[in-house]
Amino acid sequence: MNTDTSQAPALRRASRIASIAVSEILRIGARAAQLKREGRDVIVLGAGEPDFDTPDNVKQAAVRAIEEGQTKYTLLDGTLALKAAIARKFERENGLSYAPDEITVGAGAKQVIHNALMATLDEGDEVVVGVPYWTSYADMIAIAGGKTIEVPCSEENGFRMAAADLERAITGRTRWVMLNSPSNPTGAAYSEAHLRELAQVLLRHPHVWLMCDDIYEHLIYGDFAFRTMAQVEPRLKARTLTINGLSKAYAMTGWRIGYAGGPKPLIGAMAVVQSQSTSNPCSISQAAAIEALDGPQDILAERRRSFQARRDLVVDGLNAIAGLSCRRPEGAFYTYASCAGVMGRRTPGGQVLHTDIDFCQYLLQDHDVAVVPGTVFGLAPYFRISYATSQAQLQTALERIGRAVAQLV
Ligand SMILES: Cc1ncc(COP(=O)(O)O)c(C=O)c1O
Numbered sequence: 001m002n003t004d005t006s007q008a009p010a011l012r013r014a015s016r017i018a019s020i021a022v023s024e025i026l027r028i029g030a031r032a033a034q035l036k037r038e039g040r041d042v043i044v045l046g047a048g049e050p051d052f053d054t055p056d057n058v059k060q061a062a063v064r065a066i067e068e069g070q071t072k073y074t075l076l077d078g079t080l081a082l083k084a085a086i087a088r089k090f091e092r093e094n095g096l097s098y099a100p101d102e103i104t105v106g107a108g109a110k111q112v113i114h115n116a117l118m119a120t121l122d123e124g125d126e127v128v129v130g131v132p133y134w135t136s137y138a139d140m141i142a143i144a145g146g147k148t149i150e151v152p153c154s155e156e157n158g159f160r161m162a163a164a165d166l167e168r169a170i171t172g173r174t175r176w177v178m179l180n181s182p183s184n185p186t187g188a189a190y191s192e193a194h195l196r197e198l199a200q201v202l203l204r205h206p207h208v209w210l211m212c213d214d215i216y217e218h219l220i221y222g223d224f225a226f227r228t229m230a231q232v233e234p235r236l237k238a239r240t241l242t243i244n245g246l247s248k249a250y251a252m253t254g255w256r257i258g259y260a261g262g263p264k265p266l267i268g269a270m271a272v273v274q275s276q277s278t279s280n281p282c283s284i285s286q287a288a289a290i291e292a293l294d295g296p297q298d299i300l301a302e303r304r305r306s307f308q309a310r311r312d313l314v315v316d317g318l319n320a321i322a323g324l325s326c327r328r329p330e331g332a333f334y335t336y337a338s339c340a341g342v343m344g345r346r347t348p349g350g351q352v353l354h355t356d357i358d359f360c361q362y363l364l365q366d367h368d369v370a371v372v373p374g375t376v377f378g379l380a381p382y383f384r385i386s387y388a389t390s391q392a393q394l395q396t397a398l399e400r401i402g403r404a405v406a407q408l409v
Helices: 024-037 056-067 080-094 109-120 136-143 163-169 192-203 234-239 264-275 283-294 298-319 356-367 391-406
Strands: 103-106 126-131 147-152 174-180 209-213 240-245 258-261 334-338 382-386
Touching: 024 356, 056 283, 080 103, 080 240, 080 258, 080 283, 103 109, 103 264, 109 136, 109 174, 109 209, 109 240, 109 258, 109 264, 126 136, 136 147, 147 163, 163 192, 192 234, 209 234, 234 240, 298 334, 298 391, 356 382, 356 391
Parallel strands: 126 147, 126 174, 174 209, 209 240
Antiparallel strands: 103 258, 240 258, 334 382
């Protein structure tokens, strides 16, 4: 008989997470970190966060909140003061009016999406998502018992969902359609005209609700005008959850504040989920978020200009490399470039590149650049670059990618 009680018993995982693996992005990050520890000068273009610092006025507001003793539990899904600031933001920037009980605040947009899915999905309910997509969507849908219905958004369609494809994807079991504009991973954004086409489809299917993930709203370039569905088609507002957050626009990824506006019954159901998981988001971060939303906004335009210059540097640089091609995205801080032109070619080490994963491994292993293969996001052969890093780093990375491709035979 085994009497060794120090041995941990085998863990039986819940079936709801059985299909969910640790993200490939984290694996690439870990490999890049390992190479760095070995002394290699690896440039990591994988991170989904701005390299800028949180604005000083926001930090100061957090310090004041601590000193004033705002360190206790708050109302479950956001203080009234923060909800008022969010209501002003929706009004000012999107022409949308939401009452306090139509607004929810969570620990990041991620928690807000998770709450909405957990609050509404029953086993086998369907959620329509355009491919390529932010991988967390599919995992969160699976945890909530739902089924992801993928709609291809090809490069020819600007990585956007065509209205006819949306129509085909909708069934009697569809609960949600997720729209992410500008998108992670492609940077593609939906124009008002395109949203109107999608709205026509959704108006024909009143049982379908819409989640608009607008987290990259402020990272939009040139004269492209950001629009969100509830604003473009008010008849859909009563079944739309308009999601946003502080992470990307105000460089506040670590503060964990995301929010959404939506119909009161949905917001109430989401509060039930949050009440038995994390309760209120951090009181100090909420105070800081009020300052971010109500304080001076000039930083947004400044950072947008900087991101736009980086986008152009990366897109032009990639398109100058024979074998790669890259669409110029409207927003976010990602490019999604095709590496179809190098598939089947051989590395100096003799390896044939069959997939975008092979290509990305070659870039990391032999040329010290970490990027994420399109396979991770559901559309291959592509690779995603996050250009939320300095122009000098981007320039060096492009030179390395150029050299890597030139060495293929
Ligand atoms: C498309 C998209 N939505 C939501 C989020 C979540 O942001 P947060 O939870 O930091 O607010 C991210 C983060 O990478 C994202 O890329």
